[in-house]
Every structure is written in structure tokens, then in C-alpha cells.
Amino acid sequence: MKHRIILILVLPMLIAVPASAVDGIPGDANGDDVLTFSEYNAAVLSYLDAVYMGGAGNLDRNDIQDAAWVYIHRDGKPLVVTDSSGRTLTLYRPLRRVVTFSGEALETLRSVGFDMEKVVAVDKFSHEKTTFFPECLDKSDIGSIWSPDMERVVSLKPDAVFLYASISTSACDDIQRRLEASSPGIRVFRFDCFKPATYPEEIRKIAMIIDEPRQGEEFASFYESTMNWIRNGTAEIPTDERVRVYFEYWTAYKTVAAGSGYNEKIEIAGGLNPFAGESGEYPLIDPEAVIVADPQVIVKLAGQGLTVGGYARHDPEALAEIRSALLERPGWSRISAVKDGRVYVIHSDILGGAQHFIGTAYLAKWFYPDRFADLDPRAIHQRYLSEFQGIDFDLASEGSFVYPG
Amino acid sequence: MEQYISLYEGYARLKRTRAAFILALTFGLVLLIGIAVTLGSADLGIGKSYLAILAGLFPGTFSAPDLAITIVWDYRLHRVLFAVCAGFGLAVAGSVMQGILRNPLASPFTLGIASAAATGASIAIVLGAGVAGGEYLIIGNAFLFALLAAFGIYGMARYRGIGSETMVLAGIALMYLFSAVTSLLQYVGSSEQLQAVVFWMFGSVDKSTWPKLGIVALVLACTVPYLIYRAWDLNALAEGDEVAAGLGVPVERSMTVMMLIASLITAVIICFTGTIGFIGLVAPHITRMVIGSDFRTLLPASGLTGALLLLAADSIARSILAPQVIPVGIVTAFLGVPFFIYLFLHRRDA
Numbered sequence: 001m002k003h004r005i006i007l008i009l010v011l012p013m014l015i016a017v018p019a020s021a022v023d024g025i026p027g028d029a030n031g032d033d034v035l036t037f038s039e040y041n042a043a044v045l046s047y048l049d050a051v052y053m054g055g056a057g058n059l060d061r062n063d064i065q066d067a068a069w070v071y072i073h074r075d076g077k078p079l080v081v082t083d084s085s086g087r088t089l090t091l092y093r094p095l096r097r098v099v100t101f102s103g104e105a106l107e108t109l110r111s112v113g114f115d116m117e118k119v120v121a122v123d124k125f126s127h128e129k130t131t132f133f134p135e136c137l138d139k140s141d142i143g144s145i146w147s148p149d150m151e152r153v154v155s156l157k158p159d160a161v162f163l164y165a166s167i168s169t170s171a172c173d174d175i176q177r178r179l180e181a182s183s184p185g186i187r188v189f190r191f192d193c194f195k196p197a198t199y200p201e202e203i204r205k206i207a208m209i210i211d212e213p214r215q216g217e218e219f220a221s222f223y224e225s226t227m228n229w230i231r232n233g234t235a236e237i238p239t240d241e242r243v244r245v246y247f248e249y250w251t252a253y254k255t256v257a258a259g260s261g262y263n264e265k266i267e268i269a270g271g272l273n274p275f276a277g278e279s280g281e282y283p284l285i286d287p288e289a290v291i292v293a294d295p296q297v298i299v300k301l302a303g304q305g306l307t308v309g310g311y312a313r314h315d316p317e318a319l320a321e322i323r324s325a326l327l328e329r330p331g332w333s334r335i336s337a338v339k340d341g342r343v344y345v346i347h348s349d350i351l352g353g354a355q356h357f358i359g360t361a362y363l364a365k366w367f368y369p370d371r372f373a374d375l376d377p378r379a380i381h382q383r384y385l386s387e388f389q390g391i392d393f394d395l396a397s398e399g400s401f402v403y404p405g
Numbered sequence: 406m407e408q409y410i411s412l413y414e415g416y417a418r419l420k421r422t423r424a425a426f427i428l429a430l431t432f433g434l435v436l437l438i439g440i441a442v443t444l445g446s447a448d449l450g451i452g453k454s455y456l457a458i459l460a461g462l463f464p465g466t467f468s469a470p471d472l473a474i475t476i477v478w479d480y481r482l483h484r485v486l487f488a489v490c491a492g493f494g495l496a497v498a499g500s501v502m503q504g505i506l507r508n509p510l511a512s513p514f515t516l517g518i519a520s521a522a523a524t525g526a527s528i529a530i531v532l533g534a535g536v537a538g539g540e541y542l543i544i545g546n547a548f549l550f551a552l553l554a555a556f557g558i559y560g561m562a563r564y565r566g567i568g569s570e571t572m573v574l575a576g577i578a579l580m581y582l583f584s585a586v587t588s589l590l591q592y593v594g595s596s597e598q599l600q601a602v603v604f605w606m607f608g609s610v611d612k613s614t615w616p617k618l619g620i621v622a623l624v625l626a627c628t629v630p631y632l633i634y635r636a637w638d639l640n641a642l643a644e645g646d647e648v649a650a651g652l653g654v655p656v657e658r659s660m661t662v663m664m665l666i667a668s669l670i671t672a673v674i675i676c677f678t679g680t681i682g683f684i685g686l687v688a689p690h691i692t693r694m695v696i697g698s699d700f701r702t703l704l705p706a707s708g709l710t711g712a713l714l715l716l717a718a719d720s721i722a723r724s725i726l727a728p729q730v731i732p733v734g735i736v737t738a739f740l741g742v743p744f745f746i747y748l749f750l751h752r753r754d755a
Contacts, residue, residue: 125595147592250597251604253611253730278729284611288476289446289728303597330479334472348597 023185025070025078025092026063033092035067035076043067066093073211081209084165084198085190095187095210097158100126101145101175104193105162105206106133107354111388112207113215120156131399132311132349132391145171154182160209165190194261194353196268196360200224219388226357226380227268230364233371234270243367245271246295246337248326250303250348253285262301265356269363271297291331297366298337300326302403303348309400310349311393319345319403342366345403350381358384362402378405423702426695430709434489437713441485441720446728447476458482487613488719488733489712490621491674492684496711497629497704498667499685500692504639504700505660505667508573512686513671516576518554519680520583522672523606525550526679527587530601531594543605547676554579555668559661572664607732608681610719617677624673628666629708636700639663643698681734684711687741694748714741 025035027043035043047064049055059067070076070093079091098119100106103126110116121140126133140156143149145168153161161179163172176188189209191202200220207216234242245266247256256262256273260281266273274293275285300322302308308318323345332338344366351359361377378395385393393399443454453469457477460469495513502511513519525546554576561575587606591599632639638659641649646656675681688711689703696706718736725731 251601254604275728279726280729283729284732286446286723286728286730287480287611291472291476292447331472331475334475 023090023092025067025076026059027067033078035071037071037076040067040071040076062096066096069094069211079208079211081189081205083190083205084192084202087190089187089189091187091209093159095160097156098160098162099142099153099156099158100162101142101148101172102162102164102191102193103129103133104164104354105189105191106136107389108191108193108203108206109162109210110390111219111354111384112203112210113212114210120158121153129311131393132389134391145175148175150175150178150182153179157183158186160187160189162189162191165192166195167192194356196227196264196356199354222383222388223357226361229375230269230360230372233364233375234268234368237270237368239272242270242272243297244293244295245273245297245299245363245367246275246290246293247271247273248298248300249282250301251284253287253290254282255285257281257283261352261356265351265360265363266299269360269367271363271367287329291335294336296336296340296342298326298335298343299363299366300343300345301348301351302345308347310347311399314398314400316400316403316405319347319400323403347401350401355381355384358401377402419697423696423699423706426692427702427706427709430706430713434709434713434716437716437720438485438489441488441716442477442481444720444724445476445481447472449473449476454481483615483618484610484613484719485716487618487621487677488610488716490618490625491610491678491681492688492712492715493629493708494621494625494670494674494711495681495685495715496688496692496707497625497632498670499711500689500700500703500707501632501639501663501667502685503689504643504698504703505663506572507643507645508570509690510686511573511576513668513675514680514683514686515580516554516558516573517579517581517583518551518576518668518671519675520580520587521554521557522547522551522675523602523680524583524586524590525553526605526676527590527594527602530605531590531598544676548672550583551672551675552668554583555665555672559664604732605679608675608679608734609722609730609732610678610681610715611730612677621673621677624670628670629704632663632666633701633704635659635663636704639700639704643700679734681715681737683734683737683741684715687745688714691745691748 024031025033027039028035029039029042043059044064044067046055046057047059047061050057050059070078073094080088081091082088096118098109098114099121100109100119101123103123106119106122106126109119116135119136119139121142122133122136123145124141124143127136127139127141130137140152141149142153145163161175163175165172172190176190179186179188191206192198193202200223203220203223204213204216207213207219247262247266249255249262255275255278256266257278257280258276263273263276274295275283275289278285302319302322303310308322309315323343326332326343327338337343344362346359346362349355350362358377358381361375361380365372365375365377381401382395385391385395395401442458443449443451449457453473454477456467456469457473459467460474461478499512502513502516503509525548526543528550529543529546557579558572558575562572587602591602594602638649638654641652641654642656642659649659650656671685689707692703692707692710696702715733715737718740719733721740722731722733722736
């Protein structure tokens with residue numbers, strides 16, 4: 001009876017204070033945030049003593065594994081990382097249980113070689129992408145940043161959670177606040193993972209967090225080599241020689257303006273968007289204005305929901321149908337892009353998100369076929385999937401991303 | 406005798422007011438159509454725009470640049486006429502509903518017909534097939550659900566014994582139900598789908614085409630003359646079911662037929678435009694404040710008011726931030742509400 005009362009009293013305390021709450025490297029006996037060789041040795045011995053000889057050591061198996069990890073990968077020192085929100089976080093242990101609210105962060109984790117077994121829960125959109133994230137099918141679904149299942153997140157006892165840094169900030173801030181209040185010691189990382197300007201740095205930081213700097217460097221270089229190829233190839237084109245591009249969003253006559261991610265990619269690829277100066281990121285345009293602007297290239301975004309193409313389906317016919325519907329629009333036969341056959345359909349899977357460099361490569365190739373004769377976006381895409389994502393996906397027979405391709 | 410003369414004179418004056426109002430509206434509408442066809446991002450100017458119209462009508466006699474003809478005929482004309490028809494239809498449907506239900510708040514929106522259409526469209530957008538053929542799926546679904554709501558209201562009202570209060574109440578209940586379904590769909594949908602639904606619910610005449618204009622015009626041509634022909638029944642019904650019955654109007658049948666016609670008009674229009682709010686509610690009120698509530702003139706006059714209001718709103722929507730287009734539903738409210746309040750404050754007696 002007495003034991004039971006003690007148990008009832010102690011249990012809530014155990015739940016309230018998870019192991020990770022106690023900051024500091026396990027085994028760091030003098031608490032100076034450096035795990036020396038002798039401290040590490042002492043910790044291992046004390047653990048063995050406790051397990052096999054009935055000694056009084058207070059480190060468990062996870063602690064010892066974490067100590068070994070920190071000693072080997074981080075020279076026995078805590079890891080200090082500044083995320084994209086500018087917050088500096090200190091990691092005393094390796095990540096064991098990760099929750100991602102951002103599919104882009106999840107994808108980047110996979111790119112830099114994170115053991116996906118350690119991801120315990122993902123957002124609902126990644127959960128639904130069964131072809132691209134097959135391993136997420138049996139992971140927990142924690143909803144989206146707009147309607148997060150906080151109970152589930154907290155009950156999974158993650159030691160790190162990934163959120164967006166600069167979009168939906170109020171929703172992400174709120175999730176972060178609630179997590180930090182309910183789970184002391186939790187590390188909330190804020191990374192975007194879809195912006196060309198910050199992505200390379202984010203790749204390296206995420207690789208550092210998971211102690212895979214080599215893989216991170218390799219992937220960041222691969223990403224940078226593609227983007228720099230495009231940037232260098234278009235840098236010296238004067239404004240009046242740039243290709244005029246009309247980019248259309250999912251909805252008819254909804255285009256993109258300065259400030260939107262798609263416009264940034266058009267600009268990197270050397271395109272000139274006649275509607276870049278409109279207000280708002282996705283302005284709706286008078287159909288007449290498109291004819292008057294007479295674009296030289298037209299790019300239409302496909303992928304309403306998950307119903308056409310992308311990783312989910314191999315249906316080039318559907319993309320072809322979208323293209324032919326564009327050509328049939330009244331008066332479009334007089335637009336240069338239509339006359340020259342330079343109307344393209346691209347799926348949002350490779351133009352938004354972490355794979356924007358693949359889509360941008362396609363844009364560059366479409367805008368300046370001569371300048372980028374050697375650029376092979378499909379090969380880049382395939383290499384990304386096979387080498388960095390490690391998924392068995394053959395672009396020749398699976399998925400539909402561009403048309404004509 | 407004197408009293409008879411003053412009554413006669415009063416009626417004559419009212420008739421004059423009505424004639425003047427309708428004349429002014431017609432004139433205003435024609436003028437606005439004339440202006441609207443010259444508005445657009447392609448800077449055609451008045452001369453070229455009209456030349457293009459004439460060249461399209463009489464290809465042999467007149468000639469205009471190909472580009473101008475394409476822009477005017479393929480983009481502007483049907484849009485302008487569609488705005489006229491849609492505004493006309495929504496306003497007529499609104500007056501009929503307000504008249505039958507003797508409720509100033511009755512309109513396709515407060516009766517749940519518009520929210521039903523939005524639900525239908527959302528189902529098509531969120532759960533339906535892809536972009537290819539998607540447009541017709543959305544239109545069909547919106548139409549079907551709008552009619553479903555109309556029959557639903559009618560069925561409920563009939564079950565409880567038909568009465569104007571019952572119908573309004575049933576309509577409001579349905580509106581909440583359909584709004585909830587739409588919200589649920591938005592909740593489960595992806596962010597792109599969510600955007601498409603929100604966009605649909607803004608309402609706009611962007612998606613107008615000649616065939617769509619043809620359908621709406623045909624429905625109006627078939628229904629509006631009948632409604633005007635039965636205007637006396639509406640006048641009688643407005644005095645109360647008992648009065649109408651006393652005057653020999655088959656109350657229940659008239660209400661049913663008229664409600665269904667009004668619903669049909671609404672459904673046909675909003676399945677193409679999305680929820681253009683407000684016209685159906687405010688145009689009849691504005692008209693009634695000016696010329697009174699005799700349905701013989703109220704119906705065509707509020708139709709003209711609605712047409713004028715929607716066309717004006719659309720012209721502003723596509724020229725104020727050109728080449729950007731603002732959803733017309735937003736402009737309608739900005740334009741209609743102040744005007745409505747002005748009339749309301751200055752003509753309290755009406």
C-alpha cells in the first residue's frame with residue numbers, strides 16, 4: 001500500500017521530467033560541458049558496474065550510447081546550432097526521436113542521411129505522400145501546422161521538432177510555445193528548406209545537427225552546383241534580352257508576382273515576368289493582359305491537390321491535356337510562346353519545396369535551350385532520388401513532372 | 406370626387422416615377438455597357454473597341470486589327486453581357502423570394518441556396534476528379550446542390566405545412582448545415598484545394614464564355630416573362646396568404662412554382678460565377694425604395710438595378726488595379742452597401 005502511494009506520487013514527476021530535460025552531456029561528471037576521455041571511461045565503467053555488478057551508477061543504456069556518440073562525433077562537446085529563425089540551440093545528445101511538421105525539413109533530413117527510423121511522426125501531407133515517403137506510412141500523423149495534434153506530439157516524447165522559419169510564423173510560433181511549455185528540454189528547430197537563398201546553409205546546419213557533415217557537404221555541393229550553373233548561365237543576360245515568361249498558377253489567369261517563391265525561381269532561371277510588379281504574391285490577371293504581354297514562354301503549374309502527376313501518378317496524358325487546354329484559349333494562337341511551341345507544364349512537386357532546384361533547371365532549359373544545352377534536369381532529378389533520397393523511383397516509368405518532357 | 410382625383414393623380418405620378426426610373430436604368434445600363442466594352446488591359450481605346458465590335462458583326466463592311474477583334478469578342482463582350490444577365494437574374498430571383506416569403510432578408514444567400522452551391526463546388530474541388538474536365542464537374546455539382554437546397558427547403562416547409570416563416574427558417578438552417586460541410590471540406594483539403602474553394606466563394610464573372618452566357622440568357626428568357634406575367638399573384642401573396650387565397654390565387658402552388666423558378670435562376674447563375682453575394686438581397690430593396698413594391702414593375706426594375714450594379718462592380722473590379730482583377734463579390738459589397746445605407750437613411754418612409 002505504501003509503495004503504491006509513493007508510486008502515485010512519483011509517477012507524475014517522472015512523466016513531467018523526461019530524461020532529456022536534464023541538460024548536459026551524460027557522463028560529464030564535473031558539469032563543464034566537456035566530456036573528457038577519463039569522464040567517458042568512468043561513465044562506461046560505472047554503467048557496466050551498475051548493470052552487471054549491482055553498482056549504484058545512475059546512467060542507463062541510452063545515456064551511455066549518447067555519451068559515446070557525443071564523444072566520437074562531437075569531440076565530447078555540446079553542439080551549438082543557430083537555426084533560420086536566428087535562435088541558438090545547444091544539443092547535448094544526438095537526436096533520437098524527431099517529429100517534423102515540415103515535409104521540406106523531412107526531405108532534407110533524408111537528403112543528408114538521417115536514419116529515418118528516428119523520425120517518429122510527420123505532418124499529414126508527408127504522411128499522404130506514400131510514393132515519395134513510403135517509410136512514413138507507419139509513422140504517426142500529427143496533422144498540419146494549422147491544426148496540429150499536440151497531444152499526440154507530446155505523447156510521442158520527441159527530443160526535436162522541426163517547424164518552418166519564415167512562413168506561417170504565427171502558427172509555428174504557437175506550436176513552439178506550447179511544445180516548450182509542456183516538454184522542457186525539447187529542441188524546436190525552425191528551418192524553411194525551400195528558399196534558394198538560404199537552402200545551402202540550412203542543408204549544412206541540418207547535417208551538423210544529425211552529425212552527418214560529410215553527407216551534408218556532398219548534398220549541399222550537388223544543390224549548389226546545379227543552382228550556380230543556372231545562375232552563372234543567366235547572370236550576364238541584359239534585361240532587354242531576357243525571355244518574357246508568363247507563369248500561371250493552378251487557377252486560370254492567376255499568376256505570380258515579386259515576393260512569391262515561383263517568381264524568384266523564374267528570375268534565377270533568367271526569365272522576365274511581365275507581371276512581377278503587381279500587388280500581392282499571386283495576382284489574378286485580366287486575360288487580355290496576357291495576350292498584350294505576348295510572352296515568349298508560358299509555364300503552367302500542375303498539381304491541384306494530389307490529383308495530377310507528380311510522384312503520386314504516372315499520367316503524362318493528364319499534363320498533356322492541361323497543355324492543350326491552354327493552347328485552345330481564345331486568342332492564344334497569336335502569342336509568341338504558342339506560335340513557337342514553347343508552352344510547358346510543370347508539377348509543383350519539383351518547383352516548390354526542397355526540390356525547387358530541379359524545377360528551376362527545367363525553367364532555365366526552357367528559357368535558354370542553347371545556353372543550357374548540356375544541362376540535363378531529368379538526370380539531376382534521377383540522381384537526387386537515387387543517390388540522396390535513396391528511394392527506388394525510376395523517372396522513365398514513374399511519376400509525371402513536366403510536359404513536354 | 407376630390408379624393409378620387411388625388412388618388413388618380415397619385416397613381417399617375419407613381420406611374421410616371423416608375424417609367425422614369427425604368428427608363429433611367431435602361432439608359433444607364435446601355436451607357437455602362439458602352440463604356441465597359443472599351444475597358445481592359447489591352448489599351449484599345451473607344452474607337453478600336455467599337456470598330457472591333459462592328460467588324461465582328463459585319464465582317465465584310467468593317468475591319469479592325471485581329472488582336473482587337475479577339476480581345477473584344479473573345480474576352481470582353483461576353484463578360485460584360487454575362488455580368489448584365491447575372492445581375493439581372495440574381496436581382497429578379499431575390500425580389501421573387503422576398504415577395505413570396507414576405508421577408509426582407511430573403512435572398513438566394515440567406516435561404517441557403519448559395520451555400521449549397523458552394524458545398525457542391527467544394528465537393529468537386531476537394532473530392533472530385535482532376536483539372537481536366539474539372540470545371541464542368543464543379544459547375545454541375547454547384548447547380549445540383551443549389552437545386553437540392555431549394556427542394557430541401559420546399560420539402561421541409563411542406564412537411565410542416567407551407568408558410569413563409571417556415572421557409573426562411575428552413576433556409577437558414579440549411580445554410581448553416583451547408584456552410585459546415587464546406588468548412589469540413591476545407592479542413593480536410595490540401596492547401597491548393599483550400600485556395601480553389603475560397604476563390605470560388607469570392608465569386609467572379611471571370612469564367613464567362615459565350616456558351617455560358619447563352620445558357621443563362623436562355624433560362625432568363627424562359628422564366629422572367631412568366632414571372633412578370635404572374636406579377637399579380639406575387640402582389641396578392643405579398644398581402645398575406647389569406648388575402649391571396651381570398652383573391653383566388655392558388656397560394657401553395659404559386660409559392661412552390663415561383664420559389665422553384667427563382668431557385669433555378671439562382672442556381673444557373675451562381676454555378677458559373679461562384680457566390681456573388683448581395684445583389685439578390687440589395688437590388689430589390691433599392692428598387693422598392695424608389696418605385697414601391699408593385700411586382701409588375703418591381704421585377705424588371707430590380708433586374709435592371711442588379712444588372713447595373715454587377716456590371717459597374719465588374720468594370721471597377723477589372724480596371725481599378727489593372728491588369729489585376731479583384732473578385733467582383735468584394736467590389737459589389739463595397740459599392741452596394743454604402744448606396745443601400747444612403748437610400749435607407751434618406752427614404753425611411755419607403
